[in-house]
Amino acid sequence: MTGEGRARFERIYALLRSRICLLDYPPGMRLREEDLAEEFETSRTPIRRVLARLEDEGYVRSVHGVGTMVTDIDSASLEQVYRLRVELSELIGRLSPIVPDAETIEAFDVMRRRCEALAKAPDQRTFAQLNMDFLDLLMTLTENEPLREFSERLYYQTTRFWLKTVAGLERHEEALASETDYFLREISDIATAVSCGALETVGQVRRAHVAMSYARLKARARGDVLPDEV
Amino acid sequence: MTGEGRARFERIYALLRSRICLLDYPPGMRLREEDLAEEFETSRTPIRRVLARLEDEGYVRSVHGVGTMVTDIDSASLEQVYRLRVELSELIGRLSPIVPDAETIEAFDVMRRRCEALAKAPDQRTFAQLNMDFLDLLMTLTENEPLREFSERLYYQTTRFWLKTVAGLERHEEALASETDYFLREISDIATAVSCGALETVGQVRRAHVAMSYARLKARARGDVLPDEV
DNA sequence: CCGGATGATGATGTGTACAAATCCTCTGAT
DNA sequence: ATCAGAGGATTTGTACACATCATCATCCGG
Numbered sequence: 001m002t003g004e005g006r007a008r009f010e011r012i013y014a015l016l017r018s019r020i021c022l023l024d025y026p027p028g029m030r031l032r033e034e035d036l037a038e039e040f041e042t043s044r045t046p047i048r049r050v051l052a053r054l055e056d057e058g059y060v061r062s063v064h065g066v067g068t069m070v071t072d073i074d075s076a077s078l079e080q081v082y083r084l085r086v087e088l089s090e091l092i093g094r095l096s097p098i099v100p101d102a103e104t105i106e107a108f109d110v111m112r113r114r115c116e117a118l119a120k121a122p123d124q125r126t127f128a129q130l131n132m133d134f135l136d137l138l139m140t141l142t143e144n145e146p147l148r149e150f151s152e153r154l155y156y157q158t159t160r161f162w163l164k165t166v167a168g169l170e171r172h173e174e175a176l177a178s179e180t181d182y183f184l185r186e187i188s189d190i191a192t193a194v195s196c197g198a199l200e201t202v203g204q205v206r207r208a209h210v211a212m213s214y215a216r217l218k219a220r221a222r223g224d225v226l227p228d229e230v
Numbered sequence: 231m232t233g234e235g236r237a238r239f240e241r242i243y244a245l246l247r248s249r250i251c252l253l254d255y256p257p258g259m260r261l262r263e264e265d266l267a268e269e270f271e272t273s274r275t276p277i278r279r280v281l282a283r284l285e286d287e288g289y290v291r292s293v294h295g296v297g298t299m300v301t302d303i304d305s306a307s308l309e310q311v312y313r314l315r316v317e318l319s320e321l322i323g324r325l326s327p328i329v330p331d332a333e334t335i336e337a338f339d340v341m342r343r344r345c346e347a348l349a350k351a352p353d354q355r356t357f358a359q360l361n362m363d364f365l366d367l368l369m370t371l372t373e374n375e376p377l378r379e380f381s382e383r384l385y386y387q388t389t390r391f392w393l394k395t396v397a398g399l400e401r402h403e404e405a406l407a408s409e410t411d412y413f414l415r416e417i418s419d420i421a422t423a424v425s426c427g428a429l430e431t432v433g434q435v436r437r438a439h440v441a442m443s444y445a446r447l448k449a450r451a452r453g454d455v456l457p458d459e460v
Numbered sequence: 461c462c463g464g465a466t467g468a469t470g471a472t473g474t475g476t477a478c479a480a481a482t483c484c485t486c487t488g489a490t
Numbered sequence: 491a492t493c494a495g496a497g498g499a500t501t502t503g504t505a506c507a508c509a510t511c512a513t514c515a516t517c518c519g520g
Contacts, residue, residue, distance in 0.1 A: 002481090003481085005480095030471090032470095032471075033471085033472070034471090044472090048472085048473090062471095062472065062473090063471090063472075064471080064472050064473060065470085065471055065472060065473090066470095066471065066472075067470090067471055067472075068471090068472080
């Protein structure tokens with residue numbers, strides 16, 4: 001596969017993955033190959049190529065004679081993914097870190113401003129999108145390709161369950177506002193560390209925030225109300 | 231995909247990956263879909279499903295109108311993969327370790343005896359196979375599925391370049407004997423730690439051995455002759 | 461009224477013909 | 491002799507028809 005066909009493949013793949021992670025395609029939803037083929041104005045064959053990759057990466061599961069369903073995840077698996085994410089976070093600063101240039105530093109500042117704007121009008125979908133963009137930016141700080149790839153995959157696996165949990169909360173608006181606030185602090189901390197060129201610190205800060213984010217998620221799923229939302 | 235078709239898919243995938251990693255299919259070799267279809271007594275369609283996965287994981291690359299070639303790797307990428315492997319190795323003991331039962335302990339002892347037998351008649355292919363089996367056994371020590379999956383992938387990415395380098399050495403028989411010896415020490419150390427239930431130690435020992443293995447590989451690739459082979 | 465067989469329906473999996481792209485060879489003009 | 495270009499051969503990518511499988515409604519018998 002190469003050239004134009006490759007570009008189309010990547011485009012459809014990224015779009016479907018995005019839809020799954022943003023819960024446009026919620027867990028359990030059935031994706032019909034023919035419908036997708038029609039939407040993207042092609043035949044089933046290229047669609048099946050995309051779905052095959054999504055299945056290999058665990059986003060969907062195809063069953064002969066039934067359909068292709070968006071997967072769900074149990075809390076045990078989520079815990080494993082989060083724990084691995086925590087460990088990988090720190091590696092950003094240890095494996096082939098790239099010294100940030102002025103442009104990169106500016107990019108982090110743009111993120112900070114985007115988050116400040118979000119804090120004034122919290123929105124779940126915008127939050128998720130900002131989160132993804134921030135991860136992408138973080139990953140430009142290391143040249144370690146496999147690390148980038150795995151970090152991305154683990155992130156995409158967790159984000160939709162984070163969204164599902166937060167959306168289903170009793171006081172989900174308060175929770176979302178609180179999470180936006182935490183995220184703003186994370187971005188600020190990391191932006192500062194980046195501007196100093198302290199990439200090890202970036203990794204440690206990120207690790208701490210991923211770990212705390214999961215702790216809050218678990219607490220909220222239990223029904224706890226966090227102190228700052230009282 | 232499910233049932234019998236799934237089983238066949240997994241079988242062919244594992245076999246082709248094994249052939250690539252054991253250098254039966256050396257880097258640069260062209261795989262013809264039709265030939266593979268004939269070998270496995272099927273049509274191109276299921277073969278393409280397997281090749282698509284192998285491509286997504288970086289083992290091959292398909293180019294329209296040309297063919298499907300087994301990939302090669304540059305030393306920079308190899309370095310990145312190894313450095314990540316070193317970090318992941320230690321996580322075996324930290325993420326959801328499983329307390330080894332008598333059967334597991336016995337399995338490690340079987341590995342040790344296999345390696346002792348190998349040391350008496352070093353053989354590159356047997357060495358590689360033992361290495362793979364040992365990794366599989368190691369991975370049974372953690373319940374962290376994503377960690378298992380990623381560790382496997384990184385290992386499979388490195389092993390064929392290890393094989394290629396060692397096979398191409400001037401004094402490759404001495405090098406192979408030496409590596410077998412190092413590997414025996416690793417297995418012994420880890421088997422001991424496992425029998426004590428000290429999984430953190432297992433991770434640390436493994437980490438050290440992976441790091442040293444890569445250091446030796448780099449040294450040998452430079453043309454150095456290691457002290458113990460003089 | 462219930463229960464199992466049975467066929468209709470709709471989904472994914474497979475086989476195959478054809479399209480598109482690349483590579484190699486042959487030809488012919490300069 | 492060399493190089494440009496056309497054309498054929500080869501190989502992957504795509505479209506589509508059909509096979510296979512699971513589900514569900516229906517019907518018949520007890």
